[in-house]
Amino acid sequence: MEKKTVAVVFRFDDYSSRSSTDLELRIIDAFRKRKASITLGVIPFIGIGDLKDPLPQDIGPLPPTKGSILKTGFEDGTLDIALHGYSHRTINTEQLTEFSGLACNSQVERLSKGKKFLEDMIGAPVTTFIPPWNTYDSNTLRALEQTGFSTLSAGKDGKATEDSHLVFMPASCPLSGLRDAVKIARTSSDTQPVIPVLFHEYDFKEMNEKRGRLTHQDFSDLLDWLMSQKDVRVLSIRQATSVIRDLSADRFLWNKRQRALSNLLPLSLRAEESMTLYPESHAMVGAAIGLKVAGFYLAIASLGAALSLAMALLVFPGYVLVMYASTLGSIALSAIVLIHALQNRQIHLKGLMVFAGAVGISIGSCLGVLYLRKQI
Numbered sequence: 001m002e003k004k005t006v007a008v009v010f011r012f013d014d015y016s017s018r019s020s021t022d023l024e025l026r027i028i029d030a031f032r033k034r035k036a037s038i039t040l041g042v043i044p045f046i047g048i049g050d051l052k053d054p055l056p057q058d059i060g061p062l063p064p065t066k067g068s069i070l071k072t073g074f075e076d077g078t079l080d081i082a083l084h085g086y087s088h089r090t091i092n093t094e095q096l097t098e099f100s101g102l103a104c105n106s107q108v109e110r111l112s113k114g115k116k117f118l119e120d121m122i123g124a125p126v127t128t129f130i131p132p133w134n135t136y137d138s139n140t141l142r143a144l145e146q147t148g149f150s151t152l153s154a155g156k157d158g159k160a161t162e163d164s165h166l167v168f169m170p171a172s173c174p175l176s177g178l179r180d181a182v183k184i185a186r187t188s189s190d191t192q193p194v195i196p197v198l199f200h201e202y203d204f205k206e207m208n209e210k211r212g213r214l215t216h217q218d219f220s221d222l223l224d225w226l227m228s229q230k231d232v233r234v235l236s237i238r239q240a241t242s243v244i245r246d247l248s249a250d251r252f253l254w255n256k257r258q259r260a261l262s263n264l265l266p267l268s269l270r271a272e273e274s275m276t277l278y279p280e281s282h283a284m285v286g287a288a289i290g291l292k293v294a295g296f297y298l299a300i301a302s303l304g305a306a307l308s309l310a311m312a313l314l315v316f317p318g319y320v321l322v323m324y325a326s327t328l329g330s331i332a333l334s335a336i337v338l339i340h341a342l343q344n345r346q347i348h349l350k351g352l353m354v355f356a357g358a359v360g361i362s363i364g365s366c367l368g369v370l371y372l373r374k375q376i
Contacts, residue, residue, distance in 0.1 A: 006185040006232045008178070009196045009240045011153060011171055013041035013084055013130060015070075017060040018048070023201050025069070030220055032078045034227050037236040039153070041084030041130040042070065044117040051089050051132075052096060059087050067121035074122045080236035081118055082128035082153065086110040090133070097135035107143035115147060127151055128237050134158065134171070141166065153196070153237055156259055156278075160249040167241050168252040171198035173276040176213045178222065181276035182232060189285060192244055194278045196237075246280065254281035261286075264293050264349055297356040304360025309367050331362045 010031075015024060024040075031038045042062065049057040073079030090096045099107055111129065118126045127150045131140065134155035141164055144152060151167040152158075160168060173181045173195050185193035204219070205212030214222070226232050233243075241247055255278065262270045271289065279285065 004186070004191060004193070004231065006182055006193045006195065006229075007235050007240055007244060008182070008226060008232055009169065009194060009235050009237055010036075010038040011041060011082075011130070011196065011198050011237060012038055013198065013200050014043060014088070015040045015066070015084070016043035016046040016088070017062050017066065018046055020201055020207060021066065021069075023204065023207060026216060027219075028069070028073050028078055030223055031234075032073070032076065034223055034234075036223070036227070036234040037078055037080055037239055039080040039082050039128065039237040040070070040073075041082050041153075042118055043084050043086075043088045043132075044114045045087045047087045047089035049089075052093070054089070054091050054093060057089065062117070062121070070118075071122045074124060080128070080238040081122055081124075081126055082130050082151075082237065083111070083114045083118060083126055083149075084130040085132040086114045088132040095135060096133040098132045099140045100131075100135045100137040102139065104139040104143050104146075107139055108146055111143055111147040111149070115149070128153060130154065151237060151241055156255060158252075160252045160256070162249055162253065164249040166249065167247045168249060169194075169196055169237050169240060169247060170252065170255075170278060171196045172278050173197045174213070175199045175203055175219070175222065177276055179225070182226075182229065184272045185277055186231070188277060188279065189282055190277070190280045192280070194240065194244055195276060196278055251278075251281055254286070255279060258286055258289055261289050261293055264352055265296055266349065269296065297352065300353055300356040301360035301363070304357040305364035305367070306360075308361040308364030310364075331358075 012024075012027060027038070045059040045061050047057045048060045070079060070081055074081055085098045088098060091098060091101060095101075099110070102110075115126050125148070127148065129144055129149045129151070130153050136152075136154060136158060138159055138161070141152075141159065141161060144166060145164075149166070151169060153169045153171065156170045156172055158170065160166075175197060178195065178197055181195045185195060202208040202211045203213050205215050223234075226234055235243070258279075269292065271285075
């Protein structure tokens with residue numbers, strides 16, 4: 001039987017004319033020394049103002065010096081170059097996005113210009129796209145296929161269509177959770193566990209004291225630990241797409257459905273692998289999550305029913321009107337929560353817990369009323 005290997009896929013975003021070249025050279029050198037590869041999300045024409053301001057602003061093209069770093073890294077196999085937007089400037093203030101909401105032809109224009117710019121720099125095709133802020137829409141999917149992209153790397157909650165020919169590699173794990181993710185991958189049901197890791201320069205304490213989670217030395221130690229694990233392979237996105245069996249839209253959509261279902265559970269009850277890995281689709285896994293969700297809310301409803309019935313029999317045995325009021329109140333609460341969920345077309349953890357509890361109280365109260373009426 002073939003031994004299971006854990007694939008750790010590194011993605012480093014925001015390489016641009018504004019980013020720290022010193023940090024980037026240190027990261028690239030760290031991978032080069034270990035003969036490993038990493039995907040860089042490159043912004044070809046970054047805005048020179050506030051990237052969260054949708055008002056027009058000048059752009060800063062990637063300079064030749066930084067282009068030379070990309071070309072050298074690509075040629076020696078250290079770097080996998082991905083297009084990370086056009087200017088990484090949001091087009092609206094309600095949702096940080098550079099692409100979502102744009103017409104398809106406008107997206108095609110931005111993708112084409114950015115793609116050509118990077119391809120001219122490195123002298124090779126660029127086929128992976130990373131949308132700024134991991135946000136995109138259905139027009140983006142069409143535009144990517146029209147402009148020759150084969151791979152999309154965003155987040156787990158993005159869009160996909162079953163007929164899409166794109167390869168999906170959504171980021172799911174921060175650097176701080178990587179060691180634990182490897183341990184989880186080893187015990188997962190996946191035959192080819194994948195851990196897509198996303199990080200930025202602000203994850204380093206030397207670059208941002210408040211947001212930073214590790215130092216350069218911590219990062220170097222982490223890479224050394226990974227390389228020492230015989231069952232771990234460090235890959236770029238391009239490498240992963242050639243060795244992982246299924247990175248299709250079907251896998252992405254399955255993960256999205258399971259994630260939505262798992263989000264109906266408290267954090268402590270969610271499957272660890274769904275939080276840091278990009279799992280394969282398994283009918284058994286999906287059924288297990290469904291049973292866990294059903295069991296959790298059945299337990300809440302049962303507890304509500306047991307408490308309300310106990311109140312009827314032990315606390316208010318002579319107050320049938322109180323029990324009537326409790327029954328009507330719990331039914332009304334259930335209806336309000338349900339109507340609110342239907343209007344917003346969203347079901348959230350807290351609301352569903354309230355709904356299950358209210359249904360349980362309604363059932364218990366009804367049973368209590370029936371019992372008390374027989375005693376009168």
